[in-house]
Amino acid sequence: MEIKSVKFLVVLVITFVIVFLMNYIGNTQPDKLQSALLNGLGGMVGLTIGMMIYNRSKNDQSGPQHFD
Numbered sequence: 239m240e241i242k243s244v245k246f247l248v249v250l251v252i253t254f255v256i257v258f259l260m261n262y263i264g265n266t267q268p269d270k271l272q273s274a275l276l277n278g279l280g281g282m283v284g285l286t287i288g289m290m291i292y293n294r295s296k297n298d299q300s301g302p303q304h305f306d
Contacts, residue, residue: 241289250282257281 239246258278262270 239289239293241286241293246289250285253281253285254278 239249255278257280258274261274261277265273267273
């Protein structure tokens with residue numbers, strides 16, 4: 239999945255909504271909106287970094303490395 243594709247943006251939005259709602263509904267503290275927003279953004283950043291690493295290793299044309 240390319241990072242600049244529409245499919246990835248849809249996955250990012252779905253991830254944000256799920257993480258945001260889980261944190262907003264389950265939190266009873268007074269700063270629940272700020273906490274839920276930061277957790278949702280953190281989930282989006284983590285997913286983006288993971289996909290960058292995945293795409294970098296996916297497009298690698300070199301063969302397997304044998305360290306023996």
